[in-house]
Amino acid sequence: MKYEVQYSKEFRKGLKKLKNDKNSLNLVRNIIKKLANNEILESKYKDHKLIGKYAGFRECHIKPDLLLIYKKENNASRGQLPTLILVCIAIGSHSDLF
Template sequence: MLEKELQSRTPMGVIGILQETGSLPMQYHPHKLSGKFEGLWECHIKSDWLLIWQQNDTELVLIMTDTGTHADLF
C-alpha cells in the first residue's frame, strides 16, 4: 500500500487518478482557480508541488497545463 501511495504522489500518479475517476480525493486539495486562471483547476501533488489542469465536466477531457511550486506558477 505504501508503494501505491508514493506512486500517487507523482504527476503521473495524480493524472492516473484523474483519468480513472474524473476527480481527486480531498488529500490533494483540488480546487478551481480564479482571475487570469479562471477555468483551470489546481491540486497539490505534495505540499509545494502543484499541478494545474483544465477539465471538461461533461466528458473526460484533461489538458495538463503546468506543474511546479507556488513561486514557479504564481
Template sequence: MLTPINTKQFKKDLKKYEHKKEVLKELKIVMMYILKEEPLPVIYKDHTLTGNWMGRRECHVKNDVLLIYKIFPESREALFERIGSHSELLKM
C-alpha cells in the first residue's frame, strides 16, 4: 500500500467540499484504489496529464470534480495535489 501525501493546496481545495458528502465519499473510494495500487474503474476516467502537469494523473471523482495526483513507486508514496473543477485546475 502506498503512503498518502497531501499538499497544502490539496488540503485547501478539500475544504471547499467539506459540506458535499457525496463528493467526499467518492473521493475516499478513489483514493483507496490509488493507495492500494488497484486500477481505477473506467467511470473515473483516469489518465495521464501533459504540459505543466506532465508526470501526473487526473481522474474524475464526480462530473466536474477532478483529482490530480502523482505516484512515486520508488518511495511507495501517492502525492495528492489538487481537487477541483476543470476550470479551476486546468487553466491555460
C-alpha cells in the first residue's frame, strides 16, 4: 500500500533552504517517493530509528550532512481501511536538526 505524504512546517522551512540546490531537491523527492511506496532504502542512506527528543521517528541520510527525519503512521479506524501516512518532520544538516 502507498503512503499519503504530509509535510510539517519545519520540513517546509528546511526545504526552502535547498531551493537553489537542484541535485539535493531531486534526491529528497526520490527518497520521499521510495518511502511513500514502502520501499526499503539502500544501506547508503543509513535509515535508522531515533532516540531522545525524536523517539518514535526515523532518520535517513540523503547526503552525508543532509538528513530527513520522518515517521510512518497507520491511522486505522474500525470497519475502515487503514490510512497510511508518511510524515516528513524535518530536513537539514546535523547542526540544524540536533
